[in-house]
Amino acid sequence: MTVIVENDVRLLRRLLVCLNYGEMENVVKLDTYLRQVRELNFQLSRYIPEAEWPRYLNRFNQEEQLLARQYGFVWLPDHVDTIFLNRKWKNPFTLYVRLLQVITELGELGELFYQPKAERPPDWADQVEEMKHFYRGRVPTPEQVKKLSIVERLARWASKK
Amino acid sequence: MPIVAGDLLYKYTGAGSHNAAQTDPNASLGNFRASSLITDAADNNVFDDVSGGESAAGDTEYRAIAFHNNHGSLPLTAGKVWISADTGNAEDDISIAVEVPAASETTGAIQTIVNESTAPTGVSWSDATTKVTGLNFPGSGADVAAGDWFGIWLRRIISVGAAAQSAESVTIRCEGDTAP
Numbered sequence: 175m176t177v178i179v180e181n182d183v184r185l186l187r188r189l190l191v192c193l194n195y196g197e198m199e200n201v202v203k204l205d206t207y208l209r210q211v212r213e214l215n216f217q218l219s220r221y222i223p224e225a226e227w228p229r230y231l232n233r234f235n236q237e238e239q240l241l242a243r244q245y246g247f248v249w250l251p252d253h254v255d256t257i258f259l260n261r262k263w264k265n266p267f268t269l270y271v272r273l274l275q276v277i278t279e280l281g282e283l284g285e286l287f288y289q290p291k292a293e294r295p296p297d298w299a300d301q302v303e304e305m306k307h308f309y310r311g312r313v314p315t316p317e318q319v320k321k322l323s324i325v326e327r328l329a330r331w332a333s334k335k
Numbered sequence: 336m337p338i339v340a341g342d343l344l345y346k347y348t349g350a351g352s353h354n355a356a357q358t359d360p361n362a363s364l365g366n367f368r369a370s371s372l373i374t375d376a377a378d379n380n381v382f383d384d385v386s387g388g389e390s391a392a393g394d395t396e397y398r399a400i401a402f403h404n405n406h407g408s409l410p411l412t413a414g415k416v417w418i419s420a421d422t423g424n425a426e427d428d429i430s431i432a433v434e435v436p437a438a439s440e441t442t443g444a445i446q447t448i449v450n451e452s453t454a455p456t457g458v459s460w461s462d463a464t465t466k467v468t469g470l471n472f473p474g475s476g477a478d479v480a481a482g483d484w485f486g487i488w489l490r491r492i493i494s495v496g497a498a499a500q501s502a503e504s505v506t507i508r509c510e511g512d513t514a515p
Binding site for chain 1: 419420425461462463464465466467468510
């Protein structure tokens with residue numbers, strides 16, 4: 175049985191944060207790291223039948239149980255403990271998204287702080303470039319204009335007929 | 336009758352003698368366990384506000400609170416203590432440590448620090464946020480016998496130049512087993 179350390183617990187919470195934000199690629203990365211490198215044995219609540227959840231949550235008060243149900247939890251069978259995402263931890267700026275040590279092999283996900291992409295301030299330069307690209311795609315080429323005019327002429331002719 | 340949550344009390348330290356009244360959070364710096372209960376979920380019930388000067392320069396302060404098993408006969412066994420919730424941000428940090436009272440685990444005292452900025456000695460700090468990584472209760476067998484207590488040291492670190500924040504809090508949780 176692997177000895178679990180606080181950094182692992184925080185990575186498990188980071189996994190739940192990514193899951194809540196729909197960052198599935200990051201979920202897979204964290205899951206793989208925790209299972210294969212850290213050799214942790216854990217179960218995500220989404221793979222546990224909901225009817226069985228009470229046995230994993232009965233230690234917690236009502237508010238905590240609601241949070242665990244809403245945001246999901248991680249069951250550690252070897253350690254008989256449940257990790258859940260307190261609403262205070264859901265804020266990407268809070269302490270518990272902060273790792274105690276950097277995991278370089280996880281790249282951005284292994285940095286002390288990780289902010290879900292949806293929570294990041296918009297990068298205006300990127301957005302302007304995206305808009306330009308979008309509108310460029312909508313401006314018809316001369317050939318398209320020509321084809322359009324032929325189609326229009328045909329349509330008019332058809333309507334007169 | 337088993338131990339219930341109401342038998343487990345969080346009290347101030349800093350009393351002049353065992354179980355004397357001491358209600359000042361800023362004086363909860365170790366020594367004897369007070370009779371005075373800490374009001375749950377109240378602002379400044381343990382730490383005071385951080386002043387502008389303290390946040391500008393950075394500040395590390397300490398408090399000691401007491402965890403008291405007030406059950407009439409049963410010990411709380413295989414106990415753990417951890418930080419179960421924290422609204423802290425990147426600019427502050429709370430850690431915990433535990434200390435068993437000397438001489439007697441019922442009426443003894445933990446070390447006293449001379450002021451809130453002095454670190455207690457001989458304790459190991461932890462940032463544990465779940466039971467599995469939590470600190471074992473100090474003393475033999477991670478148990479707290481009926482009537483006994485132990486000290487929980489809290490260390491609050493405010494980073495240099497920390498921005499003003501309101502309503503920051505932590506929740507400390509102790510959990511153990513009880514006989515029926």
